[in-house]
Amino acid sequence: MHLREIVCQEKAVGALEQAYAAGKIAHAYLFAGDDGVGKRTTAAALAKMLLCENRQTCKSPEFVDSCGKCHSCQTFEAGGHPDFRMITKELVKFTREGKNKTTPVQMPIDVIREFLIERIANKPSMGSYVVFVLDEAEKVNNASQNAMLKVLEEPPGHCVIILLCSRPDLMLPTTLSRCQVVRFGPVSEDEIVKRLVQDGLAKTEAVFWARFSQGSLGQAIAWSSLRFKEGSIYGFKKELVERVCSFGLADVVDMAEWMGQTARKISGEWVDREQNVSTTDINRRAQKGLIKMTSLVYSDVMRLGLAIGELVNDDQKSLILRLADKLDPEAAAVKVEFCATMDKWVDSSVNEKLIFEQLLFNLSKSDILLSSTA
Numbered sequence: 001m002h003l004r005e006i007v008c009q010e011k012a013v014g015a016l017e018q019a020y021a022a023g024k025i026a027h028a029y030l031f032a033g034d035d036g037v038g039k040r041t042t043a044a045a046l047a048k049m050l051l052c053e054n055r056q057t058c059k060s061p062e063f064v065d066s067c068g069k070c071h072s073c074q075t076f077e078a079g080g081h082p083d084f085r086m087i088t089k090e091l092v093k094f095t096r097e098g099k100n101k102t103t104p105v106q107m108p109i110d111v112i113r114e115f116l117i118e119r120i121a122n123k124p125s126m127g128s129y130v131v132f133v134l135d136e137a138e139k140v141n142n143a144s145q146n147a148m149l150k151v152l153e154e155p156p157g158h159c160v161i162i163l164l165c166s167r168p169d170l171m172l173p174t175t176l177s178r179c180q181v182v183r184f185g186p187v188s189e190d191e192i193v194k195r196l197v198q199d200g201l202a203k204t205e206a207v208f209w210a211r212f213s214q215g216s217l218g219q220a221i222a223w224s225s226l227r228f229k230e231g232s233i234y235g236f237k238k239e240l241v242e243r244v245c246s247f248g249l250a251d252v253v254d255m256a257e258w259m260g261q262t263a264r265k266i267s268g269e270w271v272d273r274e275q276n277v278s279t280t281d282i283n284r285r286a287q288k289g290l291i292k293m294t295s296l297v298y299s300d301v302m303r304l305g306l307a308i309g310e311l312v313n314d315d316q317k318s319l320i321l322r323l324a325d326k327l328d329p330e331a332a333a334v335k336v337e338f339c340a341t342m343d344k345w346v347d348s349s350v351n352e353k354l355i356f357e358q359l360l361f362n363l364s365k366s367d368i369l370l371s372s373t374a
């Protein structure tokens with residue numbers, strides 16, 4: 001990927017380009033924005049440009065980019081550039097004490113120490129830069145952030161450190177003040193739809209995934225491209241909406257089992273694709289996605305009731321309309337709230353079966369309360 005190929009982040013890429021043109025590439029950046037909006041891709045494209053042996057100046061708009069042909073670019077594309085250091089919490093296995101460790105939820109201090117702090121002084125092997133990219137910086141706790149301060153403050157001249165962060169509010173002010181913050185906004189719905197249609201999706205389906213992913217192109221692609229032996233994830237989502245619109249207390253156990261099976265299928269697909277990401281993180285992402293899909297049915301009922309915005313499930317509007325007859329916006333808001341609580345349970349490592357059962361039990365229970373108080 002070249003910098004010029006990054007879509008929908010003109011402002012962020014433009015700021016980096018201007019800094020480079022002015023000879024003012026910072027030694028520490030914090031790329032702030034939601035997951036899947038292009039932070040990692042941009043960091044890699046910037047690194048590739050900085051490491052390129054034969055940078056090219058593109059015309060209109062004029063800016064400098066990697067050539068894609070030199071030894072450095074080719075090594076980069078092959079995934080083994082020695083001067084590009086991607087730091088993820090999954091590296092814990094390769095730390096001195098980490099042989100049998102599983103990936104934790106937070107970024108381990110050993111990874112920060114052994115893969116960033118201790119290596120910061122190493123000279124570039126090929127070119128004139130070494131680029132460190134620290135993934136999920138929001139998962140670096142305060143003690144580890146404090147340990148990083150010195151390298152962020154005064155890294156050697158050949159180093160560029162890029163922190164990727166979806167929650168800049170969780171970073172210490174001392175960390176933020178040492179980094180140049182570059183903001184990545186959400187990708188527009190039109191752009192996401194365009195990309196998904198290019199990938200072969202029908203327009204209706206693409207619109208659903210664009211709205212589901214709320215500006216995260218990465219998330220839209222990860223979900224919409226899921227294929228199972230039994231059919232597509234879109235087929236599953238349609239069935240989920242149908243079930244959510246009509247289930248009752250008696251269906252809770254069966255439906256929870258079905259959601260659990262689907263979450264495991266999704267995780268299985270992603271584990272094959274993303275071998276560097278921990279299974280725990282992937283399982284959580286799948287569970288949270290299904291909870292979100294459920295929640296969106298109720299937030300659509302709210303949208304319809306309050307006549308604001310477009311429906312996420314516009315493709316199944318008749319079902320949402322029917323549900324809205326039974327459920328007023330306030331009651332729907334309570335259900336959205338339940339879903340948000342269950343989403344937090346996922347972060348607290350609660351057992352998957354319990355989460356789905358509790359979610360559906362709560363959602364069906366409030367119906368009972370509603371009809372008994374009506």
Ligand SMILES: [Zn+2]
Pocket residue numbers: 052053054055066067068069070071072073074
């Ligand atoms: Zn090159």
